[in-house]
Amino acid sequence: MCASSGVGSTRIVGFLLRLGQLLSTCVPFSLLASMGIWREGIGNWCMLVWCLCFTMTLITFILEFCGLQSRFPCSWDGFLHAYSIYFIFLCILTAVIFGTTYIQVFPPGTARNHAITATTFSCVAAVLYVIDVAWICVRPGDMVCYVPTLLGVIRRLENYVACVIFAIISNTYLYQQQPALEWCVFVYAICFILGSVNYFVNGADIDNDKKPVRFPRFLVGQTVLSVFLYASTVVLWPLYQFDEKLGGQPQRSRDVRCSDKLTSLVCIWDQRLAVTVLTAINLLVYVADTVHLAREAFVRTEAQSRGSSFFFSPAVSSPSSDVP
Template identity: 55%
Template sequence: MGCCLRRLQLLSTCVAFSLGASVGTWKGTIGNWSMFIWCFCFVVTLINLIVELCELEDHFPFSWDNFLITCNCYSALLCLSASIIYPTTYIQFLPDSRYRDRTITSTAFSCLAFVAYAMEVAWTRAQPNMITGYMATVPGLLKGLETIVACVIFVFISSPYLYLHQPALVWCVAVYSICFLLSSVALLLNLGKCDNRLPVPFPIFQVVLTLLSVLLYATALVLWPLYQFNQKFGGQPQRSSDVSCSDRLTSLVCTWNQRLAVASLTAINLLIYVTDLVFSVHLDFVSG
C-alpha cells in the first residue's frame, strides 16, 4: 500500500511540475513557490522510495518511521497550499486556451498528490504497533500549518516595496519572521527529542511561545490592513487604484492582490495559533 501511494505521489507531483513548467509558471514569485513544492515533494518521495527499496532504513541514526511520517505530513500540507494558491493566482486570469487547460490539469494533479500524501499518513497511523510521529498528531499538524502559512506570507511579501515605506508594515514583517522561528523551534525540539533538555517543562514552554505568537499576530492583523488599505495611512482602499492590477499579467500577482493575500493569510494563521493555544492548554493543563 505504501509503495503504491508513493508511486502515485511521484506521478502526480511530476505531472503537476511538468505542466506548470510548460505554461511558464516559474516566471512569477508565486508560481515559483508552487513549482518548488512539486519539485521538492517529488525529490523527497523518490529518495524515500529508493531507501526503502534498497532496505537502507537501519543505516540512519534516527527513527525512519518518524522521519517518513514527518515528510508525508509536510508534503501533504505543502501540496494543499499549492493546490489553493496556484489556481487562484493563475487560472482566473487565463483565457480559454490550452494553457488554461494545462493549468487546471496541473492543479488537479496537485490535489491528487495531497490526497495521496494524506492517505499514506492515515494508513501509517492505522498500522498496529506503529509509533506515531509528532507531525501526525494534532499539535504537530498545527505547528506545521503555522510554518507553511508563514512561508506563503513570505512569498507574497518578497517585494520590499510592499512594506519598507511604513515602519508599522516593517513591524508586521518582523512579526511573521519571529513567529515562524518560534514555531520552527518548537517543532524541531519535538522532532529532535530535545524537549526534555529545557530548564522549564516543555508544555509550559510551548504554551508561552504560542501565546506570544498570538499576541504578535494580533498586532499584525490590525496594522497590515490599516496601513495597506486605509487611505488616511497611505493605503489603497480600492483595487482599481493600483495600476499594476490593470495589466492582468498571468505570471505576476498585482500589488493590491498581494496585500489582500497577506491580510487574509495573517487572519488564517492567527486562527491557527489560537486553535493551537486552546488545544495545548486543554491537553496539557486541563485534561492532564
C-alpha cells in the same frame, strides 16, 4: 512464509506509493517551469511546495529502498504520518491557489492545458498521500493504528496554519517596503522552521506518552519563543495593514484592487484580513501548547514529589520495630 509474504507486500505497496507520489509531484513543477511563471509570487510558492514534496518523498523512497528506516532516530511511522499529512494539506492548498489563479487567466491553449494538468496532478498527489496515511494503519504487521498524542496534534496544527499563511503572503505586495511587516514574515518563517526542526528531533517522543522527550529544553524554549514572536506579530500585522496613518486600508470598499472582477472574491484586503485571523489563531495554538507543557511539567513534578515523599516517609517503618 506468511510473515515474509506480509513484509514483501508491505514493501511493494510502499514503493508503488512512493513512485506515484514522485510522479505526481514532478509533473506539476516541470510544467510550471516550462510555463515560465514560477518566478512570480504565487508561482514561486507553488514551485517551492511541489519541489519540497518531491525531494522529501525521494529521500523517503531511498531510505526505504536501502532498508535504512530502522536507523532513523525517530519513529518511522510517526515521521511518515506527520509529513504525509503535511503534504496532503500543501498539495490541496497549492492546487486550489494555482488553479484559481492561473486557469481563469490563461486563454484556451497550451498554457491553460498545462495549468489544468499541473492542478490535477497536485490533487492526485494529495490523494496518494492520503492513501499513505491510511496504509500506515492497515498494513500487515501493525497491531494498532498510529495515533498522535494531543501535543503531537497541537504541534502539527501550528505548522498547518503557518502553511496557509505562507500561501497567502506569497503575494509580496502585502509586506514589501514595510520593515514592520517584513518582521512579521520573518516571524512566520522562523517559527515554522523551529517547529519543523523540533518535530524532527522530538517527533517520536512527542507522540509517545510513555517515553520522555529527548530535548525538553529545546521543546519548551521553542514554544515560549514562538508565543512572544507571534504576540508581536498579532499587533504589528493588523496595525500596519488597516491603520491609514501607517499606510493601511481600514475598509474593503475603499481598496481599489477589490474592484477588479477577477479579484473581487479574494483581493488584497481579504488576504490582509485572512493573515490577521490566522495569526491570532496560531498564537492561541502556541499558547495552548505552552499551557499543555506547563501542565505536564506540573503533573510530573507532583508525581515525583509524591513518590519521593512516600519512599522516604518516616511513617513507613519496619514491622520488627513494634516487637518488644
